[in-house]
Amino acid sequence: MKKLFSAVLALALALPLLLVPAWGEEMDYSGMDLGYYTRYKGQGRSISVYNWGEYISDGSDGSLDVNRAFEELTGIKVVYSTFDTNESLYAKLKTGGSSYDLIIPSDYMIARMIGEEMLLPLDLGNIPNFEDSVGERYKNPSFDPGNRYSVPYTWGTVGLIYNTTMVDENDLIDSWSCLWDPVYAGNMLMFSNSKDAFGIAFKMLGYPINAESKEQLDRATELLKEQKPLLQAYVMDEIFDKMTGGEAALAPYYAGDAITMMEDNPDLAFVVPEEGSNIFTDAMCIPKEARNKELAEMYINFMLEPEVGLANIEYIGYSTPNDRVYQLLDDEVKNDPVRYPDQELLDRCEYFVNLEPELAAYMDEKWTELLSADERYSQMLMPLVMLGCVIATISLNTARAVRKNRQQPN
Amino acid sequence: MKFKHAALPYMVWSAVFVLVPLGLVAVFAFTTQDGAFTIDNIARVSGYTPVFMRSVWLAILATAICLVIGYPLAYLMSRMSGVRQRTMVMLIMLPMWINFLLRTYAWMTLLENNGVINSLLRLLGLGPVRMINTQGAVVLGMVYNYLPFMILPLYSIMTKIDDRIIEAAQDLGANPFQVFSRVIFPLSVPGISTGVTMVFVPAISTFIISRMLGGGSNMLIGDLIDAQFLGNAYNPNLGAAISMVLMVFILLVMSIFNQFDDSEEREGMLI
Incomplete structure (x- = not known):
């Protein structure tokens, strides 16, 4: 009797789970190559995906649950986990002990991983969507010539975010030199990571965004030292609070995050400076330790499907490198200069590539010097x-021993 | 003798999770990235002297402030009635139930130029005071976060000071200052020593407070070590070397402090 009761109770508890699907939107699989996607169905296989936090459409707020849809279509289980910085992803892969089938690092980190032979070359034949989906201008990037190791997922630019009520109306914010303008002393923020901060200094000096020599790094350090007294703080994620709260007038940041801030505070505006800037891409790669390369390639292909890509880009808010997804966007978004700046400006933007270890170490050294x-x-x-300290410890010990000796006879 | 085995789980635990990692830190500190022996990493640490000195200075400052605030409070608490004592301990522990990061973030909102405190000052007609992104803010963050670690050991030592000892000193003609300097203070020295250790050690190695409250330009050793592992130049060897030097420094400071503790305590016992 007791057993029956608990069985009924368990069923009653599980019922809501069975009736209400956990994902918001139904996926329409028509137009997809079902033969290709169902190859591994019923084999009980799974892949392990390692992505940025909040970086995939997950079914919240009625969006499409991409991983769930992939499982539904292919019968492959997705084991999904997240990281927060490229460096922590790198450290995790480097220390070993984990096996991911798919990772989504940024450009310079991809270059570094290629250099250290941490990635497997992709078989683009297994990713039929690549050819038609990825736009020409996003193919063959400098960090991975010929897309041998990576397929772009999202991209964006670095620019200046400013508070229109706090800058002079007549003062046109369109250059990195605004960040050195004494008018805004104490009202400016700066990147607190060396790569982005030096990138801005290099663009100011007219150098390529990737350091080529120690002399260039020295010049850039001088420039950043001049800027330091004018700054309010060096920040990363703290910028969200500070810019939306009107704490600072001017700061460099990533376009996708600028859009988030502009939604919270309509006084904010974003511009990519005329000197050009950094364009960054997060791209899907397969690490060397992967156990299911074909499945990971299928996952990449699935992410390139227009409907899936659209759901992701609407969720993430960055820009899409997928032409078929771009066609599906609203005109308002398509013509948004923050998300999709014109080609002429983009031509002046550069990717970060991996620095030589010696220069990277020198950059870190200079950065520490700057901050201290x-x-x-x-x-x-x-x-x-x-x-x-050593002398003090020894002498104190001796003094105590001496005193102890004197006390002993009593 | 049988009870010796009860410590076995902890022995195994500390061997695997304390001794082995410490050994690994030492190995990393004395090798290059290719695994060859070198003392270059240790030598390079002296290049970061400004960061080291700033960390030491701010940690000393924070510890001293904690002691000055915590000592009288702990004494007064120890002389209160039972219910009041429990309430006070509760109030001191309360902030510790909230995540460390969140508490520090809250200070950021309080201290900002458009923050809560400055908005109030502006209402009163007092101009905005620059508080965030200064060394003062970093020290404040340390004091706020580590103050309970000073108060609690002091308090637990002081509750053990018998009222009758104080009364005896008074009966024998000691004035209040003498009662403090010759009875209460010597008896509380073990608490001071524990409290100072418990505040100084986390304060010197903290790494997020300076970034959030110090505006990123008041780099401390903790930030420096963090940058070696999660920065551009992934250099665990240098990071391990900096950690080693820091560890040795803390050990030395602690050993000096323990000397004081012991001898003072004996004097206290002799009186």
């Missing part, structure tokens, strides 16, 4: 302090 440049100490100070 207020005080000057002799390099000998620290060893001296340590030595002082």
Whole structure:
């Protein structure tokens, strides 16, 4: 009797799960190559996907649950997990012990992983959508010539986000030099990661965005040192609060995030400076440890399907490299200069590529110097302090031992 | 003797999760990325002297402020009635139930130029005061987050000071200052030593407070180590070397402090 009761109870609890589908929108599979997608159906296989947080349409707010739709169509289970920075993804892959079939790093990290032979070459024959979907201008990127290792997922630019009520109306914000303008002293924010901050300095100096020599890094460091007293703070994610709250007038940031901020505060505006900027791409790659390469390629192909790509790009808010998805967008979005700047401007934007290890280390060194440049100490100070501590410990110990000895006879 | 086995799980735990990682830190600190032996990493640490000195200075400042605030409070608490004591301990513990990151984020909103405090000041006609992105804000963040670690050990030591000892000192003609300097203070030294350790060690190695409240330009050792692992130049070897130097430094400071603790305590016992 008791058993029956609990069985009924369990069924009653499970019933809502069975009746209400967890995803908002039904997927329309017509127009897809069903033969291709159902090859592995019924074999109980799974792939492991490692993506940025909040970076895929997941069925919330009535959007399409992309992973669920993929499972439905192909019978392949998706094991999905997320990371928060390229560097933590890199550190995770480098330390080993995990096996992902698909990862979505950014351009410079892809270049670095290619250089360190951490990725598998893709078989574009297994990704039939690649040819028609990915726009010509997004193919063959400098960080991965010929798309041997990566298929673009999203892209965006870095530009200036500013508060229209806090900058002078007559003052045209269209150049990186605004970030060195004393008028806005104390009202400006700057990237607190070396790569983006140096990128801006390089563009100011008319250099390529990727450092070519130590001299260039030295010049850029000088420029950033000039800027430091004018800044309010070096920030990353804190920028959301600070810009929407009117705490600062001017800051460089990523276009996709600028759109999020502009939705929260209509006074904000975004511009890609005329000197050109950084264009970044997050692209799908297969790491060396992958166990299911064909399945991962099928997943990549699925992400390129127009309906799937549209759901993702509407959810993420970045720009799409997929021409077929672009055609489906509203005209308002298509002509939005923040998301899709004109070609002439994009031609002046560059991708980050992987720096030579020596230059990357030098850049980090200069960055630390910049952030701690207020005080000057002799390099000998620290060893001296340590030595002082050692002497103090020893002498205190001796003093105590001596005292103990004197007390002993009593 | 049988009870010795009860410590076994912890012994295994500390061997696997404390000793082995410490050994790995040492191995990384003394090798290059290819695994060859080098002392170059340790030598390079002295290039980061400004960051080190700033961390030490701010940690000392935060510890001193915690001690100054915490000491009288802990003493007064220890002389309160049972119910009041429990309420006070509860109030001190309460903020610790909220995530560390969230508390620091809240300070950011309070201290900003358009933040809560400055808005109030503006209402009163007092101009905005620059508070966020200063070293003062970093120290404030440390004091706020680590103050309970100072108060609680002090409080638990002071509850053990018997009222009768204080009364005896008074009976024997000690004035209030003498009661404090010759009875209460010496008896509370073990609490001071524990409290200082518990505040100084996390304060010197903290890494998110300076980024959020210090505007990113007041880099501390914690940020520096973080940058070696999650920065552009992935350099776990240098990161391990910096951690090693920091660890040795903390050990030295602690050993100096323990000397004081012991000898002072003995003097206290002799009186």
